[in-house]
Amino acid sequence: VITYSVTNQKGGVGKTVITAALGACLAELGYQVLLVDLDPQGHLTTGATGLPPTEPPVTLANAMLGEWIGYPKLLIASWRDRLDVIPTNLDGFLLDQRLIPLRGREYQLARVLEPLADDYDFCLIDAPPSLGILTDNALVAAGRVLIPVQALDSSLAALQLLIDQIRSLEQSLGVSVEIAGLVLNQYDARRGTVVTTAREALESLSVPMLGVVHDRAVINESWRRHVPLIEHAPDSTSAAEFRQLARLVAGRAAV
Numbered sequence: 001v002i003t004y005s006v007t008n009q010k011g012g013v014g015k016t017v018i019t020a021a022l023g024a025c026l027a028e029l030g031y032q033v034l035l036v037d038l039d040p041q042g043h044l045t046t047g048a049t050g051l052p053p054t055e056p057p058v059t060l061a062n063a064m065l066g067e068w069i070g071y072p073k074l075l076i077a078s079w080r081d082r083l084d085v086i087p088t089n090l091d092g093f094l095l096d097q098r099l100i101p102l103r104g105r106e107y108q109l110a111r112v113l114e115p116l117a118d119d120y121d122f123c124l125i126d127a128p129p130s131l132g133i134l135t136d137n138a139l140v141a142a143g144r145v146l147i148p149v150q151a152l153d154s155s156l157a158a159l160q161l162l163i164d165q166i167r168s169l170e171q172s173l174g175v176s177v178e179i180a181g182l183v184l185n186q187y188d189a190r191r192g193t194v195v196t197t198a199r200e201a202l203e204s205l206s207v208p209m210l211g212v213v214h215d216r217a218v219i220n221e222s223w224r225r226h227v228p229l230i231e232h233a234p235d236s237t238s239a240a241e242f243r244q245l246a247r248l249v250a251g252r253a254a255v
C-alpha cells in the first residue's frame with residue numbers, strides 16, 4: 001500500500017474534499033483504495049461520504065488507544081466499488097489528549113493500519129486541522145504528505161509552519177516523511193492579483209505543485225449528495241482536474 005496523509009493545519013483548505021475526490025479517482029483507475037477519517041470533526045464520514053460514524057467499543061479511536069484489539073477490517077465501511085472508508089467517531093475528540101501519555105503515541109495509527117497493507121493499493125488519511133498528535137500519527141503512518149493549499153498569503157506562512165513541523169518530527173522520531181507536493185485548491189484567478197501572485201509564490205517553492213483544483217459549485221453539490229465528485233459530475237472540469245491528479249499520484253507510485 002502507498003499511503004498519503006492529506007495534511008494542513010490550516011482549516012478549510014480542502015483536505016476532506018481532496019481525500020474523497022482523489023480516492024474515488026484512484027478507485028476508478030482500478031486501484032483498491034482506503035480512506036481514513038482521522039479528523040474528529042468527521043467531515044469525511046458524515047459530510048463527504050455520508051457513512052455513519054463507528055460505535056464504541058470498536059472505533060478507530062478505541063483501536064489507536066489499544067482499548068480494542070482486533071483485525072482492523074471491522075473498522076471499515078464500503079463507500080463505492082474498490083473504495084473503503086475507516087469512519088471517525090465522536091470519541092475522536094478526546095483522542096489527541098488521550099494519546100499523550102501512551103508510549104509510542106505517534107505510532108498508533110501506523111500500528112492499526114499495518115495489517116491492512118496488502119489489502120489496498122492506496123490509502124489516503126484525512127488529517128485534522130491542527131499540528132497535534134493526530135497529525136503526527138497521520139504523517140508517521142503515511143510517510144508521504146499531500147498538502148492542500150489556497151492561493152492566499154496566509155497559506156504561505158501556514159505552509160512554512162507545516163514544513164517545519166514535518167522536519168522536526170523527522171528529527172525527533174528518526175522517521176522520514178516525503179513531501180509529495182501541494183494541491184492548489186479553490187483557485188479562482190478572477191479574484192485578482194492577490195490570488196495570482198500567491199500562486200506564483202507557491203509555485204516558486206522547492207515543493208512540487210501536483211495539481212490545481214478550481215473553485216466550483218459541483219464540489220459542494222457532490223458533498224451534499226454524499227457521492228464522489230466523479231460520479232456526481234463525471235464530465236465536469238473539476239472531475240478532469242481530480243482525474244489528472246490521480247494519474248499523477250498513481251504514476252509517481254509506479255516509478
Ligand SMILES: Nc1ncnc2c1ncn2[C@@H]1O[C@H](COP(=O)(O)OP(=O)(O)OP(=O)(O)O)[C@@H](O)[C@H]1O
Binds near residue numbers: 016129213214216
Ligand atoms: N475546489 C472547491 N470548490 C468549491 N468548494 C470547495 C472546494 N474545495 C473545498 N470546498 C468547500 O470548502 C469547504 C472546506 O473544504 P474541506 O472541508 O475539504 O476543507 P478541510 O481542509 O478538510 O477543512 P477542515 O480543516 O475543517 O478539515 C467545504 O465546504 C467544501 O465543500
Ligand SMILES: [Mg+2]
Binds near residue numbers: 044127
Ligand atoms: Mg477536513
